[in-house]
Amino acid sequence: MRAIRSLDEVLAGYDALFCDVWGVVHDGVASHAAAVSALAAARRAGKTVVLLTNSPRLADGVERQIAALGVTRDSFDAIVTSGDATRALIEAGSRRVLHIGPERDLDIFDGLGLQLEDETGAEAIVCTGLFDDRVEDPEAYRPLLERCAARGLPMICANPDLVVHIGDQLIPCAGAVAAVYASIGGTVHLAGKPHAPIYAVARRVVGEGARVLCIGDGLMTDVLGAVNHGADCLFISHGIHRDELSEVIGDPILLSAELLARGVHARFVMPALR
Known part of the structure; x- marks a missing residue:
């Protein structure tokens, strides 16, 4: 696992980003400005950004929600939600x-x-x-x-x-x-992360051949989903697991071993998306 300081260090190797929302782009109260700026910069560099969220709401509802929290429209191309993927199961x-x-x-x-x-x-x-x-x-x-x-x-x-x-x-x-x-x-x-249906919906946005980097803070959702999908992952370490991983969070080698013990792995790690 490689520790990085900014997203642009690794962008060249990918065509698209599947980025988690809650815990990465906002905390439910306000947006993380550095994360929003990093995603907007990725789009300016020609990358397709899909916000991939386990929200049960449909994409339109999530877009309204995150706009109210300060997530600007120039930071993503599309939103794919667990709600969107779940509708097919309900139907x-x-x-x-x-x-x-x-x-x-x-x-x-x-x-x-x-x-x-x-x-x-x-x-x-x-x-x-x-x-x-x-x-x-x-x-x-x-x-x-x-x-x-x-x-x-x-x-x-x-x-x-x-x-x-x-x-x-x-x-x-x-x-x-x-x-x-x-x-x-x-x-x-x-249907949501880490399960296949939500990734199938997101793949339709970016194309089957796109090289995808998944970004997220949830080990059993974002990171496991990336593993299952065969994609590289950037793990955001100071998110949902920040307390339980506090003893290893500052050492990529120890953190990597902890993730492997849980049956997952990530290629990159950073405390917060920027």
Whole structure:
């Protein structure tokens, strides 16, 4: 693993960037100005920048969200979300679904002709998050999930992330609810990072032959996704794992060994994208 100081040190070897959003480009409160500038500079250098996010929202909704946080439109060519990739799974499934998640995510169902049901009438679950992720714990959903698992309802999870930083807070995501469901024997289908469907959508933007560098701070989403996709990865070390990796984060050799112990690897590392 090679430590770098700026993205432009390695740009020459790639045609496109698949860049994580939350934790890399913004923290849920404000954009990271240096990251936004680095991506804009990459585009000026002729690289295609795809923002690849496990947000359950559709691309239009994410674009509005990040614009409000200060992410400028000149810093990316396209946005591909877990919500976008998940819609195909939803469309291929049951018409009668139980939605677990906040009302702001309901646009994922737009135009699909679904009927939203309670747990007794549903034939499948679509989880986009917790109803109120600022105060709820995923374990609180266990009784509901046990009843659904007993009926054999499959779950489609629109965001595989377990947690996300909002400022200095760690907030649970849909993936944490899905993990509870899987732990009690429920069937879970995922389309976001590190799974193939979201990368297939992103590939359509950049072309099959493009040399891609994946950028992200999540080991089991961004880094594992890059490994699965056969792409190089730039690991942003002071992101979601900054506390648990604190003892090795300053030494690329020790950090590389820690990543390998977790079954992943990255070609480059830097504390924050710039």
